[in-house]
Structures are given as C-alpha cells and as structure tokens.
Amino acid sequence: MILNTVLRKIPNTEDIMMLFGNMYHENMMTYDPTTNQKVLEIQNCNFWANSPYIINHTKVEYDTNWYIENYAVRLLYYNQYKKNIDRLAEDPYTRRAFLYMGSPYESNEKFPICTIGMQMILTGENRDKLNWIVNMRSNSVTKYTTDWKWQNKWWNKAVEDLSNQTKRTITKGTMFWNANSMHVYEEDFNILEETYKGTKWK
Numbered sequence: 001m002i003l004n005t006v007l008r009k010i011p012n013t014e015d016i017m018m019l020f021g022n023m024y025h026e027n028m029m030t031y032d033p034t035t036n037q038k039v040l041e042i043q044n045c046n047f048w049a050n051s052p053y054i055i056n057h058t059k060v061e062y063d064t065n066w067y068i069e070n071y072a073v074r075l076l077y078y079n080q081y082k083k084n085i086d087r088l089a090e091d092p093y094t095r096r097a098f099l100y101m102g103s104p105y106e107s108n109e110k111f112p113i114c115t116i117g118m119q120m121i122l123t124g125e126n127r128d129k130l131n132w133i134v135n136m137r138s139n140s141v142t143k144y145t146t147d148w149k150w151q152n153k154w155w156n157k158a159v160e161d162l163s164n165q166t167k168r169t170i171t172k173g174t175m176f177w178n179a180n181s182m183h184v185y186e187e188d189f190n191i192l193e194e195t196y197k198g199t200k201w202k
Contacts, residue, residue: 013051037186045182049175052148056195092127129173139179
C-alpha cells in the first residue's frame with residue numbers, strides 16, 4: 001500500500017505525454033542549430049516508466065538489431081552483468097549493482113551513447129522485487145519505446161537469473177526512468193499532433 005501511494009506521487013509516462021502536449025500547445029519550442037530543427041525539451045526528466053509508450057508510435061519503426069549490436073555488448077563489459085547478479089544474490093541490500101554503459105573515451109565523440117547505465121536494486125519486505133533504474137544522457141521521446149523494450153528484456157532476464165541463482169522467487173518491481181534531456185524534434189511533431197488529436201487543452 002505504501003509503495004502504491006508513493007508511485008501515485010511520481011510522474012508516469014502519461015504525465016510526461018501530457019507535459020509535452022502542453023508544451024507543444026503553448027509553442028514552448030527552442031531552436032537546435034546542430035540539427036537545424038525546432039525542439040521541445042524537458043531537462044532532468046524523471047518518471048515511473050509504467051508503459052512502453054509516451055506518444056503515438058504507430059508510424060515509427062526502429063532497427064532493434066542496432067540495440068543488440070551496440071548495447072548488449074556494453075552491458076556485458078568485463079562480465080559486469082554476471083558480477084552484479086552475483087552481488088545481488090550475495091547481498092540483497094546492496095546498492096552497488098550498477099551496469100555501466102558509457103566510457104570516458106566517448107567524451108571525444110560528437111554523439112556519445114545515450115544510455116549512461118542501469119541500476120538494479122532489490123526492494124520489498126523480503127527483498128524479493130527487483131527495481132530497474134535507467135539513466136539516460138539524452139532520450140528522444142519517439143525512440144523511448146525501443147529503449148524501453150530493450151531495457152525490459154534485460155530486466156526480465158535479471159529477474160529470471162537472480163531467481164535461479166538464489167533459489168527464491170524474485171519478481172519485477174518498478175522501472176524508473178531518468179533522462180537528463182527528454183526531447184522531441186520538429187521532424188516528429190506530426191506524431192505529437194496525432195497523439196493529441198481531439199485533446200481539449202485548458
């Protein structure tokens with residue numbers, strides 16, 4: 001009951017959808033000279049990722065193989081995934097199970113990887129629920145769905161692996177999403193228009 005009360009006070013995906021809708025309705029756009037486009041942006045955007053959708057994605061397609069080739073290898077750097085599952089199995093109260101996705105070398109790149117890392121934390125009275133906390137440097141709202149699906153895949157795997165290793169029933173807790181910059185570029189404003197069609201703004 002306490003958890004449900006807390007979660008109701010944390011913005012969720014629908015709240016973020018409405019925030020972007022209000023910003024679009026109020027024409028709260030800035031200009032990005034790097035892409036030569038208008039952009040809507042929320043900095044330090046933190047929410048409960050209770051849905052894989054923020055805006056209408058019916059016409060958006062992405063190559064999920066890119067995530068497999070570029071993200072999975074990072075998640076498995078130096079066997080870090082397995083080491084962190086071991087860490088959680090040994091100490092269910094640990095806050096050290098963090099999966100690093102970036103690298104200091106990327107500071108020299110024009111477009112460093114968007115995902116900084118993910119943290120796994122057990123919660124619940126018996127420490128039997130696994131929370132999955134995502135940290136993003138930058139996140140396009142239209143790409144959020146593909147990001148979420150990739151994250152959810154590994155969250156499911158972590159729950160299964162931890163259950164098998166501890167011989168306990170571990171279940172999914174909550175996915176929290178932290179994006180330093182959550183944004184929509186002008187090229188995707190048509191998706192915003194489809195999402196909010198018929199909405200009566202105050």
